[in-house]
Amino acid sequence: MKKSARYDFDTLIERHGTASMKWEKYGSRDIIPMWVADMDFRSPPEVIKAIEKRTAHGIFGYTLPPQELNRLIVSMLEKTYDWEVDPKWLVWLPGLVTGINVACRAIGRDNDEVMTAIPIYPPFLTAPGFNRRKLVKVPLKEEDGHWQFDFDRLEQMITKNTRMFMLCSPHNPVGRVFSRSELSQLAAICHDHDIIICSDEIHCGLILDEDKEHIPTATLDAATADRTITLMAPSKTFNTPGLGCAFAVISNPKLRKQFKNAMDGIVPRPNTLGYAATMAAFSECGDWHEALLKYLRANRATVSRAIRQMPSLSMAPVEATYLAWIDTRLSGLEKPVKFFEEAGVGLQDGIEFGSPGFARLNFGCPRILLEKGLNRMKTALDNLNRK
Numbered sequence: 001m002k003k004s005a006r007y008d009f010d011t012l013i014e015r016h017g018t019a020s021m022k023w024e025k026y027g028s029r030d031i032i033p034m035w036v037a038d039m040d041f042r043s044p045p046e047v048i049k050a051i052e053k054r055t056a057h058g059i060f061g062y063t064l065p066p067q068e069l070n071r072l073i074v075s076m077l078e079k080t081y082d083w084e085v086d087p088k089w090l091v092w093l094p095g096l097v098t099g100i101n102v103a104c105r106a107i108g109r110d111n112d113e114v115m116t117a118i119p120i121y122p123p124f125l126t127a128p129g130f131n132r133r134k135l136v137k138v139p140l141k142e143e144d145g146h147w148q149f150d151f152d153r154l155e156q157m158i159t160k161n162t163r164m165f166m167l168c169s170p171h172n173p174v175g176r177v178f179s180r181s182e183l184s185q186l187a188a189i190c191h192d193h194d195i196i197i198c199s200d201e202i203h204c205g206l207i208l209d210e211d212k213e214h215i216p217t218a219t220l221d222a223a224t225a226d227r228t229i230t231l232m233a234p235s236k237t238f239n240t241p242g243l244g245c246a247f248a249v250i251s252n253p254k255l256r257k258q259f260k261n262a263m264d265g266i267v268p269r270p271n272t273l274g275y276a277a278t279m280a281a282f283s284e285c286g287d288w289h290e291a292l293l294k295y296l297r298a299n300r301a302t303v304s305r306a307i308r309q310m311p312s313l314s315m316a317p318v319e320a321t322y323l324a325w326i327d328t329r330l331s332g333l334e335k336p337v338k339f340f341e342e343a344g345v346g347l348q349d350g351i352e353f354g355s356p357g358f359a360r361l362n363f364g365c366p367r368i369l370l371e372k373g374l375n376r377m378k379t380a381l382d383n384l385n386r387k
Ligand SMILES: Cc1ncc(COP(=O)(O)O)c(C=O)c1O
Pocket: 037, 094, 095, 096, 097, 098, 121, 168, 172, 200, 202, 203, 233, 235, 241, 246
């Protein structure tokens, strides 16, 4: 049997009644939810089996990070990214948003600055303030339909109080896989100004462009590794965000200590089922992962084709993630997300990412649902133009 045929991404699975954040938002209204970043696919069978095995044991006491899991992460990072990591460098977390907030708390003092490039995943915008830091937003620039860092502007906006840069790589929402030269340029600026890098790499397993690869920031060179807090998780790739299990990789012992101190008394351990799922995800699910990427590539093509047929919308190529960042500014719609909601499609508002006039569409769903959502969008725009 062909690998991809072994897995079913096409069947619509009812998620109402499971307290799904994505689906409960619209209750019983006929709105296809295409907002928050989880997928409407079952996790790999191996992950489900591992959780069943763990639940069959029936005792869910306090759980240490399994040594075997630490060894597995180390070998996965070595194999996938040629990154040699000492198990001591791993810090387990119940989620990446926790990690982003802990990093803000750990680095610098009250009123110091934390910089990020917008548009950006919304918790990047709130974490500095929650931890008494000042947020500095540098816009990404779009050139020839391609989102990139504006290094000149970024460097100009650095002050003597800038302590940390929060990087999202691959980037949510613009879907970029940053090249070695882009990452190196960013790292060099951070080096020159003694800035710590918090590198959120949660989407690293979702590279769709076959000629691109994910480069963990910390693998650029030893000096960059020394100033980098890397955050990773199996949750986006294997669709397990409800299981709360993530990790940081911090090679610099001083930085690691600061990070761990900032967690003390506040951050719980991941839950025991999260560990079981992570173990299976990184050791047994290679074929499923490959099949998922193939399905997502076809969904990506479906989205770009459909958006091309809606001339008042546009989007840059999605190199990674299952999220399309759609420019609605030419449509003249004042409230595009409300407009599409009324047409039966629930997108996420660009305002939440720091960029009004844009909307994010999650295409991690069965193609039939995706096509239905895109058709609804097109019909609504066509009707608008006829008025
Ligand atoms: C860039 C990024 N970081 C973090 C998260 C969420 O992480 P967690 O669910 O582990 O808190 C997401 C979810 O969409 C994300 O896109």
